[in-house]
Amino acid sequence: MHWTLLSRLSISTLQIVGIAVGSPLLLGLMRKIRCRIEGRVGPPIAQPLIEIRKLAKRERIRPEYSSWIFTVAPIVLVATTLILVAITPIFSTGSSWSADLFAVVFLLLIGSVSVALSALDTGTAFGGMGASRAMTVGALAEPALLVALLALSVPAGSSNITTILVRSLYNPEWLVTPERLLALAAFLIVIVAESGRLPVDNPTTHLELTMIHEAMILEYSGIDLALVKLGESMRLVFMLALFGNLFIPWGIATRPGPIYLVIGMLSTAAKVVGLGTLIATVEVGMAKLRLFRVPELMAGAFVLSVLAVVSSLVVR
């Protein structure tokens, strides 16, 4: 049971392609589910892909006084997400180049900070407002994610995501310990906050004053906007896949071979679709939280993850 360099490379490539194509489809599916529950027909599931394809051919406009940061930010967002997808175990544990939990959290942070910097770079009022709000939420959400993952690393005795995953696969009794359940709750709140979904942010809003994430990308057009949309959807799917694989590890390929890889792909797709369906269904009945209540929710997530760490150190 060892991985050749070629199989590791091909697994990483497959993960990148799978997430890049699959993530707009997941957004389309979530939009479809939302529309159906509201009693509407809704756009086809491939609609986000159609939009990205069209945007790639549109004219790109740069604000007059923006600098290179505005140009580079979408590329940084997509690149950091692609690195994350390539190094973490999504379809197979063979892609574990160095998926340390600190590396994962900081790569996520680089992507969100680059988008916030680009919003400040445009010099518009809404861009600055969105960046300040997104950083307020992000500064509270990212530590909660880090500490929640840290709680999972204590029983496994390693900060490598793949090691955590494989050890919990062979010790299924770890999956229902208090620290797992507390970390699970914190992780889910962080996913909702980081991907800008209800109740933290409303991705379909038209009101600039209530926007958090949308306010940051108001100035993007053409291929830049396509990259930002693709990057954001890939981040959501990446976090859902990581969540699914850490808390329901069964199905992921732990040895080389195409059959294991196919099973891993199908199981990850099932986990991501299931979690996406859950989020979309819960979202329909929810209103956006008042902005000043969002830090309370984030503080709650952080407390949950600290309790997870404490219980992982004490309860055994």
Added chain:
Amino acid sequence: MMFLSIERITGIFKDFRPKSISVPFPSEVTPGVQEASRRNRGSLQLRHLDAGSCNGCEMEIASMTSPIYDVERFGIKLEASPRHCDGLLVTGPVTRNMSGPLLKTYEAVPQPRVVVALGDCALDCGVFKGAYGVEGTLGDILPVDLEIPGCPPEPASIITALRGLVGR
């Protein structure tokens, strides 16, 4: 045992919500609209701009997104930022106060862009023709690609006209 009939039990799960009505594709489209639909390829984002409307057209636009008309199923969306859009959806006669913002919004939309004139006021100023605050029709200021007449036009006729632009 009447209260335990099958209809009573299955009735709990029956969907009483109104169904979306079918909206026809436009019977004839101008060459300009056809060219735009080839460019848009099944997805159309519009920025709605009120250039001085009485808000009658706005109410019809608002009901376009309701479950009855459901404009989103054709890939048509109203966006907040003109930078994300393929064109403008303009209502009302162009008033002196709004002609500047109208031109600025037009400039902010990436090229090539479409301009849709919605309602009789946008076409020929309607009842506001000759009023002191009115600068002119939309056609006097910007090149109009698609005209939707009506005072106000019905949501179904707005969607029919826009379906020509999106090509589906």
